[in-house]
Amino acid sequence: MNQELVQRLSELQQEVTGFIYPNEVEIHWSILIVVYPYITGLVAGAFILASLVQVFNVKEVQPTYRLALLTALAFLLIAPLPLQFHLGHPERAFEIFLTPQLGSAMAMFGFVYLWYLMAVLLLEIWFEYRKDMILWSKGEKGPMKWIYRGLSLFSSDISEGAVAFDKKAIKVITVIGIPSAFILHGYVGFIFGSVKANPWWSSVLIPIVFLMSAIVSGIALVIFLYMVITPLRGERIDMRCLDKITSYLFYAVIVDFTLEALDFIHRLYESEESIKILSKLVTGKLFVSLWVIQILLGMIIPLAIMVAVKSLKFDEELRRLLYFTSVILIQLGIFATRWNVVIGGQLFSKSFRGLTTYKMEVAGIEGLFTAIGLLILPFIVLTILLKILPAWETAEVKEGAAS
Amino acid sequence: MNRRKFLKNAVLFVSAAGVFRHLLKDAAAKPTAGGYDPANHLYGMGIDIDKCIGCGLCIEACKKENNVPKEPFFCRTWVERYVIKRDGSVTVESIEAQKGKPRADEPDILRSFFVPKLCNQCANPPCVQVCPVGATFATEDGVVLVDSKRCIGCRYCIQACPYGARYLHPETRTADKCTFCYHRIVKGLLPACVEVCPTQARIFGDLKSMASRLVRFTRVNKIHVLKPHLNTEPKVYYADMDGEVR
Numbered sequence: 001m002n003q004e005l006v007q008r009l010s011e012l013q014q015e016v017t018g019f020i021y022p023n024e025v026e027i028h029w030s031i032l033i034v035v036y037p038y039i040t041g042l043v044a045g046a047f048i049l050a051s052l053v054q055v056f057n058v059k060e061v062q063p064t065y066r067l068a069l070l071t072a073l074a075f076l077l078i079a080p081l082p083l084q085f086h087l088g089h090p091e092r093a094f095e096i097f098l099t100p101q102l103g104s105a106m107a108m109f110g111f112v113y114l115w116y117l118m119a120v121l122l123l124e125i126w127f128e129y130r131k132d133m134i135l136w137s138k139g140e141k142g143p144m145k146w147i148y149r150g151l152s153l154f155s156s157d158i159s160e161g162a163v164a165f166d167k168k169a170i171k172v173i174t175v176i177g178i179p180s181a182f183i184l185h186g187y188v189g190f191i192f193g194s195v196k197a198n199p200w201w202s203s204v205l206i207p208i209v210f211l212m213s214a215i216v217s218g219i220a221l222v223i224f225l226y227m228v229i230t231p232l233r234g235e236r237i238d239m240r241c242l243d244k245i246t247s248y249l250f251y252a253v254i255v256d257f258t259l260e261a262l263d264f265i266h267r268l269y270e271s272e273e274s275i276k277i278l279s280k281l282v283t284g285k286l287f288v289s290l291w292v293i294q295i296l297l298g299m300i301i302p303l304a305i306m307v308a309v310k311s312l313k314f315d316e317e318l319r320r321l322l323y324f325t326s327v328i329l330i331q332l333g334i335f336a337t338r339w340n341v342v343i344g345g346q347l348f349s350k351s352f353r354g355l356t357t358y359k360m361e362v363a364g365i366e367g368l369f370t371a372i373g374l375l376i377l378p379f380i381v382l383t384i385l386l387k388i389l390p391a392w393e394t395a396e397v398k399e400g401a402a403s
Numbered sequence: 404m405n406r407r408k409f410l411k412n413a414v415l416f417v418s419a420a421g422v423f424r425h426l427l428k429d430a431a432a433k434p435t436a437g438g439y440d441p442a443n444h445l446y447g448m449g450i451d452i453d454k455c456i457g458c459g460l461c462i463e464a465c466k467k468e469n470n471v472p473k474e475p476f477f478c479r480t481w482v483e484r485y486v487i488k489r490d491g492s493v494t495v496e497s498i499e500a501q502k503g504k505p506r507a508d509e510p511d512i513l514r515s516f517f518v519p520k521l522c523n524q525c526a527n528p529p530c531v532q533v534c535p536v537g538a539t540f541a542t543e544d545g546v547v548l549v550d551s552k553r554c555i556g557c558r559y560c561i562q563a564c565p566y567g568a569r570y571l572h573p574e575t576r577t578a579d580k581c582t583f584c585y586h587r588i589v590k591g592l593l594p595a596c597v598e599v600c601p602t603q604a605r606i607f608g609d610l611k612s613m614a615s616r617l618v619r620f621t622r623v624n625k626i627h628v629l630k631p632h633l634n635t636e637p638k639v640y641y642a643d644m645d646g647e648v649r
Contacts, residue, residue, distance in 0.1 A: 002573045002574075005573050006472075006474055006573070009474065009476045010474070013475070013476060013500065019483075019494075019495035019496060019497070020567075021481075021497075021520070021566070021567025021568075022475055022476050022477075022478045022481050022497050022499065022500065022567070023476065023477070023478055023561070023567045023568070023569060023570040024567050025476040026476060026570070026571070028558040028561050028562065028571065029558065029562065083557075086557070087555050087556050087557055088554070088555065088556015088557075088558070088571060088575075088576030088577055089554065089555050089556045089576055089577065090555075092536075092553070092554075092555040092556075093555060095535075095536040095553065095555055096535050096536060096555070099536055099537065100535060100536065101534055101535055101536055101537035103532050104532065104533050104534055104535045104559070105533065106533060106535040106557065106559050107535035107536070109535070191559075195529075195533075195562055195563055196529065196565070196633055197529060197562070197563055197564060197565035197633065198562065346562075349567070350565055350566070350567055350649075351495070351567070351649045352649060353493075353495055353649070
């Protein structure tokens with residue numbers, strides 16, 4: 001018997017207020033399940049930003065195009081890990097792929113994930129980098145030469161016709177990719193939104209709210225990375241690009257804020273059976289994470305900053321500082337959004353008579369350190385990806401430098 | 404071998420093979436456990452709230468019979484005590500969690516009663532719907548079971564159950580819940596909780612048998628199920644249930 005678990009639950013039982021069903025003392029979906037939708041949201045958001053360049057021809061955003069794609073890939077590769085670590089029987093995880101129960105929303109994970117990874121992201125990245133990889137393989141020696149040759153799948157055609165085909169392919173993939181990104185994260189929202197037993201989750205708006213907040217967090221992440229990496233490379237930040245992306249971010253935050261407000265007002269106005277316990281939840285246990293972090297720090301302050309930047313004439317230096325502050329606050333806010341959905345939804349009893357408490361483990365497999373590790377891991381993957389597939393140097397530039 | 408002999412043998416062989424095949428098929432289709440055929444049964448439980456005295460024997464018997472951890476936060480079944488005061492305030496507690504604690508005098512009680520809870524063996528079970536690998540399934544005779552050899556421990560079913568009837572077994576790391584003591588009922592025995600109930604507050608039976616006590620119970624009582632608005636179609640039926648019970 002897991003004595004540590006029993007000890008933890010005995011302590012938690014003392015913290016219960018009101019009445020909860022006995023089995024509800026344990027919070028079943030821990031911080032790892034907060035990390036999971038947060039990471040997939042970043043994937044979907046980063047991809048949507050990349051699509052702006054391809055589908056909507058927003059030229060200003062071009063400097064972040066490849067970075068956005070690679071960011072999406074790095075986070076997508078890590079996305080299944082929190083789920084894997086969370087399972088009671090991780091060694092049986094493959095059952096979801098081999099014998100899915102097709103009626104289950106969660107069983108769709110394998111299909112949605114693989115479709116997005118194989119049919120969208122990898123394919124788009126391959127077409128985007130194909131010409132460069134061929135040229136790099138010619139310029140490199142030793143193992144890197146073979147890595148590039150392998151990555152380009154030993155293709156060697158860089159004629160104008162072939163490159164034109166690559167461009168066309170990227171367009172088509174992006175057009176398929178946008179709904180796929182929507183499905184990827186909308187599906188994560190559906191996992192929660194379709195649980196009719198839980199009034200905090202059960203809402204048709206949840207997948208859409210998830211999607212909009214995903215776009216917000218993804219764009220904010222790419223801005224953050226662009227602002228950190230560019231000075232490290234000794235380059236100047238392209239302010240036209242930055243201004244443009246942040247204005248997209250601004251609109252995305254407004255839509256996200258509106259949807260969440262709509263969801264909130266709707267619940268309040270309908271005032272169903274669960275309203276009393278949910279009111280207790282949002283004014284009590286979720287007060288800090290919902291009102292302070294998610295709404296005030298994560299939405300209202302960044303919105304105010306962006307309104308100020310748009311209406312007042314700040315110089316570049318100050319604009320950069322303000323943008324940087326906003327995107328960090330937004331990340332914090334979106335993480336709090338995921339926390340409030342996942343953890344918040346488990347803090348109240350389905351008897352609507354009481355609240356329980358979540359005490360995060362620190363060192364355990366479902367603890368804080370694992371969560372932090374899983375949030376750092378995508379950045380390490382991204383660093384490796386950027387080493388192999390530089391986001392800003394095209395092959396011609398590199399060749400020019402060599403000669 | 405002449406032609407006549409060959410034809411004779413062939414006819415014999417084909418017909419014998421046919422009979423053998425039919426016998427094999429028949430043997431495969433029939434359950435082995437004493438001729439038990441799940442298609443002939445549909446199980447449910449009735450709860451006579453007014454008869455429950457909150458003794459907790461059912462909880463104890465269940466834990467022993469089904470290897471449920473003894474701690475009060477792992478339950479296949481539990482009993483809730485409702486106290487409704489004159490001012491309309493309601494206090495609910497699980498009798499297990501309150502065991503051994505002295506009970507203070509509670510003045511101004513309007514009514515008070517015990518409500519046994521367990522898996523509702525829904526005909527439209529959300530837990531079965533959400534299980535990603537089909538480890539949770541409904542049997543033909545109407546019981547929702549968990550295959551602990553298949554369950555991956557994702558806990559989606561625990562989230563999806565509106566009644567809090569599921570928990571993650573700390574030893575097997577798989578979802579666990581009431582099975583109506585399936586291993587007993589297919590042998591014609593009663594579930595452990597029903598067997599030990601001193602007041603017959605729990606009535607187990609077969610909804611397909613007109614002679615069953617459960618069918619009679621649902622005929623002579625006004626019946627309610629928990630959270631009917633969720634359309635889970637429970638097969639645990641409560642008689643004389645107060646509106647405060649959720």
